[in-house]
Amino acid sequence: MTAYPKTSALMQRGTDFLGSEFAVLCGAMSWVSERNLVSAISNAGGFGVIACGAMTPDLLDTEIAETKKLTSRPFGVNLITMHPALFDLIDVCARHGVTHVVLAGGIPPKGSVEAIRAFGAKVIVFAPTLALAKKLLRQDRGAGGDALVIEGMEAGGHIGPVSTSVLAQEFLPVLAEDHLVFVAGGIGRGEAIAGYLEMGAVGVQLGTRFACATESIAHENFKKAFFRASARDAATSVQVDPRLPVIPVRALKNKGTEEFTAKQIEVAKLLDSGTIEMTEAQLQIEQYWAGALRRAVIDGDIENGSIMAGQSVGMLKEEEPVADIMQQLMSQSEAALSRR
Structure with missing residues (x-):
């Protein structure tokens, strides 16, 4: 039994894919999404993601190893597609048996998805348009992503020109039945999570909400x-x-x-x-x-x-442990769904 039956039911495809209790991805925030925050999110039932950013292969190797010491639960690694050592970074993920790799920052270079698939990991991609999303999710020749994140302009860091709510209305009716779609950008409360789940998303991604958690090493x-x-x-x-x-x-x-x-x-x-x-x-x-x-x-x-x-930064008022943030989000989502 779960404490959040309605939310968990709508997240089922997402949690099956991630292997986590809740289909809540942590956005990869450079310098913030490192071993401490990533492990805390995974330990709290979410899915932490290491932000590789500009790391060298050696630095990523150490970060993955240190994260494994802090959690036995699943977590992923976010790689920037334009990184000059992308394929070396993929090799590092392979050596550690990373289960999920997020490719961000552009269209995945030729051979990158296949290289990740070769060691059994799942590939999560981003797409700013529906046409590109369909292309990136095509499974012919093993070059397609396994799941998609649609991220609206409300998000922090690198963004596109379209709002999260519009992207969700455009992508989810077309893709949600046959593909795994996570929604990101401007999500700070569980009521929003409930809404996107009802529209067909299998989960969500949040960054800003976790950036100032107690476990975050941010200054x-x-x-x-x-x-x-x-x-x-x-x-x-x-x-x-x-x-x-x-x-x-x-x-x-x-x-x-x-x-x-x-x-x-x-x-x-x-x-x-x-x-x-x-x-x-x-x-x-x-x-x-x-x-x-x-x-x-x-x-x-x-x-x-x-x-x-x-x-969503305006919703943050104080430091809170990741576990408390996760429970708040899930409780808010469950309450919203129960009111329907």
Whole structure:
């Protein structure tokens, strides 16, 4: 018997896929989604996901090993598709027998899905449009994803241009019957989870809600910035040069936001002069974010660092243990479904 029968029934396909008690994925937040938070989420019944971000293969190897020491429950690894050592990182996941790999940040490079499938892991992909989602989920030749995350613009970090509610209405009626779809972006309470489950999602992904958990290693300054913020403080970055395709990032406004504008201009000039290729230009942008995020999360520099946060940030008021957050979400979802 489960304490949340209605919610658990709607999550059944998701929990079967993940191997967790609740179909609640933790969004991969660089520097935040590491061994402590990931293991706490898995131990609380959710599904923690290590944010590989800009890690080297050696660093990822250590992170997976250390996470395994803290939990015996399933967890996954999020890999950025443009990482120059992507296939080496996949090899690290294979050596550790990682059960689920999330490919984020773009279309998976040729052979990457097959390489993950080869050691028996499940592949979770992202898609900003329905047409791309259908393509990425095709199972011919073993190159399709096993599950999909649709993430709306309310989310923190790298985002697309469409809201979560619109994406859910567009994707779920078409895909939910035959595919496993998780919904993400701006989810801060269980009532929203209940709504997306009723629409056909098999689970949800939350990042911001867990970022300031007691188990999160984020600096005290970083957490306090979250607690002070309202939804409108989490703004998107501006693209200054259309020739440089930069995915918008949602973060709390500060000096670091202005510095990113200057960084784009610098990289665009290098691109124009032929000093670097487009792939290198995009990589430099990603490396900027990794460094800026570290300054805020680890060093506590909330003036110059990047405080990536989703619009649900206004719902966070204090540090709470992950287990309490998980129980709140499930209780709220169950209560909402029981009122139907």
